[in-house]
Amino acid sequence: MATPTVVLLPVWAAGHLMSMLDAGKRLLARSGGALSLTVLVVQPPGESHRSEVAAHIRREEASGLDIRFHHLPAVEPPADCLGIEEFVSRFVQLHAAHVRAAVSGLARPVAALVLDFFCTTMLDVSRELAVPAYVYVTADAAFCALLLRLPALHEEVAVEFGEMEGMVDVPGLPPVPPSCLPVPVMDKKNPNYTWFVYHGRRFTEAKGVIINTVTELERSVLAAIGDGRCTPGVPAPAVYPVGPVLSVTPPAERPHECVRWLDAQPPASVVLLCFGSMGFSTAAQAHEIAHGLERSGHRFLWVLRGPPAAGAREPSDADLGKLLPEGFLGRTKEQGLVWPAKAPQKEILAHAAVGGFVTHGGWNSILESLWFGVPMAPWPLYAEQHLNAFTLVACMGVAVAMEVDRERNNFVAAAELERAVKALMERDSEEGRRAREKAAEMKAACRKAVEEGGSSYSALGRLSEEIIKGA
Ligand code: UPG
Structure with a gap:
C-alpha cells in the first residue's frame, strides 16, 4: 500500500509557510518513513509573494524528501477587506472546493489534514471527507490560549477591550492588561476581530492543536489549554508543543557583509534591530531610533527596510540619507551598521558579537533569539506582537520592557530606546542581567526539547503515532 500522506495547508506568508513546512518535515522524520507529506499550495495574491513561495518550493523539492507539492488553482482574491486577518481567512475560504477536490483526488491514503490557524474554514472539508484535522499555530501558546478563550x-x-475595567483573564497567563491584546482584538466592529473569534471557536473541533512552542517556555499556559480551562464546557483539544521549529541552515560559504562586520566586534557588544518580514521604516521613527542608538553609545546593527511590496528595490544610501538624521552615518561609522535590505537574521543572532535584540516580536524571531540565547527588548507593531511583548517580559522573563505608544503608531521616543538599549546591554543593569540569565536558560531548554527524549521530540512522537494509528 502507498505510504499514507499528511496534507498540509499553509498560508503563504514567510513566517507561516516556512514554519509549517519545517514542522511537517520533522513529523515526516519522526514517523520513520510511515508517513509522507503533501503540501497544498495556495497561489498567493501579489507577485512578490508568488516568487517568494516559488523559491521556497524549489528548495524543498531539491531536498530529496518525500514531499509533494500540489498547486491549487488560482482564485480571485476577495474584495473590500478591512484588514489582513479578514483577507487571509476569506481568501482561504474561497479555496474550499479546490481543497476538497485535491484531498479526495490524491493517490495516497490521506492520514490527516494539518491547517494553518487561519484556515479553520477547511475543517468543514475534513469533516465531509472524514479526514482527521489538526490546527497548526505558528505563534505561541499564549496566543492560542487567547484565541480559544475569545468566544x-x-x-x-460587553465593551471594547480597550475600554474595559481591570485585566483580561486568560487561564495560564498572569492578568493581561487590555493594552497588550493583539491588534485584531482591539476593535470588535472590525471583521478581523470577528474572524479571530471564529477561528478560536473552531480550534476545538480539530483533533488537536500543534503549536510551535516549547513546554519549558510556556508550561502554565499549555497546561491551561490542555486541561480545558481556556474552553470551559467544550472538550479540550489535544495539544502538541513541537517547537522551536526553525530552519537553521549552515552559514553561507561567503559570509554576508553583516556577518563580516560582526566578526570585527567584541563578544556580546552589538544590539541587533530587525523588524520582521515587513520591515519598519517611517522617517519620523527612523530619526528617533538613530538618536536613541547614537546616545546609547552601544554598538548596533540596524536592519532598516520597509515592506517588500513597496517595490523590489531596497533603499540606497541616498534614500537612507533622507530617512536618517544629517551626518548620522558618518558619526556612527565606528559604532554601528545600518543595513538597508533583508539580512540573514538567524546567522546574525548566532554570532557571538550579538548581545541583545530589539525585535518586533514576531514569534519566529523570538524563537530564533532564544535558540541562540539572545535577550530581547520587544517593540510590537501589529498582529499578536503586543501580547508576545507582554509574555516575553511578564511570563518568560527573557526581555526588558520598552515603552511603545500604541496610540501613536507604536512610536518609541529616542530617550526610551536609549534607556531600553542600555538596560538590555549593560553589564551592571539588573534588568538586563535577569533577561540574559533567563535567555541562556531558555536556550538550553529549547535545544534539549528537540533532542531525543525532550518534550517537543516526545510531543512529535505522540502526534505521529496518533496520525499513523488513524490512517
Ligand atoms: N527575517 C530575516 N531577515 C530580515 C527580516 C526577517 O531573515 O531582515 C526572517 C526572520 O529570521 C524570521 C522571519 O523572517 O525567520 C520573520 O518571522 P517573524 O519574526 O515571525 O515575523 P513576521 O514575518 O512578521 O511573522 C508573522 C506575524 C507575527 C507572527 C508570525 C507567526 O507578523 O506576529 O508571530 O507571523 O505567526
Whole structure:
C-alpha cells in the first residue's frame, strides 16, 4: 500500500509557510518513513509573494524528501477587506472546493489534514471527507490560549477591550492588561476581530492543536489549554508543543557583509534591530531610533527596510540619507551598521558579537533569539506582537520592557530606546542581567526539547503515532 500522506495547508506568508513546512518535515522524520507529506499550495495574491513561495518550493523539492507539492488553482482574491486577518481567512475560504477536490483526488491514503490557524474554514472539508484535522499555530501558546478563550470573552466583556475595567483573564497567563491584546482584538466592529473569534471557536473541533512552542517556555499556559480551562464546557483539544521549529541552515560559504562586520566586534557588544518580514521604516521613527542608538553609545546593527511590496528595490544610501538624521552615518561609522535590505537574521543572532535584540516580536524571531540565547527588548507593531511583548517580559522573563505608544503608531521616543538599549546591554543593569540569565536558560531548554527524549521530540512522537494509528 502507498505510504499514507499528511496534507498540509499553509498560508503563504514567510513566517507561516516556512514554519509549517519545517514542522511537517520533522513529523515526516519522526514517523520513520510511515508517513509522507503533501503540501497544498495556495497561489498567493501579489507577485512578490508568488516568487517568494516559488523559491521556497524549489528548495524543498531539491531536498530529496518525500514531499509533494500540489498547486491549487488560482482564485480571485476577495474584495473590500478591512484588514489582513479578514483577507487571509476569506481568501482561504474561497479555496474550499479546490481543497476538497485535491484531498479526495490524491493517490495516497490521506492520514490527516494539518491547517494553518487561519484556515479553520477547511475543517468543514475534513469533516465531509472524514479526514482527521489538526490546527497548526505558528505563534505561541499564549496566543492560542487567547484565541480559544475569545468566544467566551466576547460574551463576558460587553465593551471594547480597550475600554474595559481591570485585566483580561486568560487561564495560564498572569492578568493581561487590555493594552497588550493583539491588534485584531482591539476593535470588535472590525471583521478581523470577528474572524479571530471564529477561528478560536473552531480550534476545538480539530483533533488537536500543534503549536510551535516549547513546554519549558510556556508550561502554565499549555497546561491551561490542555486541561480545558481556556474552553470551559467544550472538550479540550489535544495539544502538541513541537517547537522551536526553525530552519537553521549552515552559514553561507561567503559570509554576508553583516556577518563580516560582526566578526570585527567584541563578544556580546552589538544590539541587533530587525523588524520582521515587513520591515519598519517611517522617517519620523527612523530619526528617533538613530538618536536613541547614537546616545546609547552601544554598538548596533540596524536592519532598516520597509515592506517588500513597496517595490523590489531596497533603499540606497541616498534614500537612507533622507530617512536618517544629517551626518548620522558618518558619526556612527565606528559604532554601528545600518543595513538597508533583508539580512540573514538567524546567522546574525548566532554570532557571538550579538548581545541583545530589539525585535518586533514576531514569534519566529523570538524563537530564533532564544535558540541562540539572545535577550530581547520587544517593540510590537501589529498582529499578536503586543501580547508576545507582554509574555516575553511578564511570563518568560527573557526581555526588558520598552515603552511603545500604541496610540501613536507604536512610536518609541529616542530617550526610551536609549534607556531600553542600555538596560538590555549593560553589564551592571539588573534588568538586563535577569533577561540574559533567563535567555541562556531558555536556550538550553529549547535545544534539549528537540533532542531525543525532550518534550517537543516526545510531543512529535505522540502526534505521529496518533496520525499513523488513524490512517
Ligand atoms: N527575517 C530575516 N531577515 C530580515 C527580516 C526577517 O531573515 O531582515 C526572517 C526572520 O529570521 C524570521 C522571519 O523572517 O525567520 C520573520 O518571522 P517573524 O519574526 O515571525 O515575523 P513576521 O514575518 O512578521 O511573522 C508573522 C506575524 C507575527 C507572527 C508570525 C507567526 O507578523 O506576529 O508571530 O507571523 O505567526
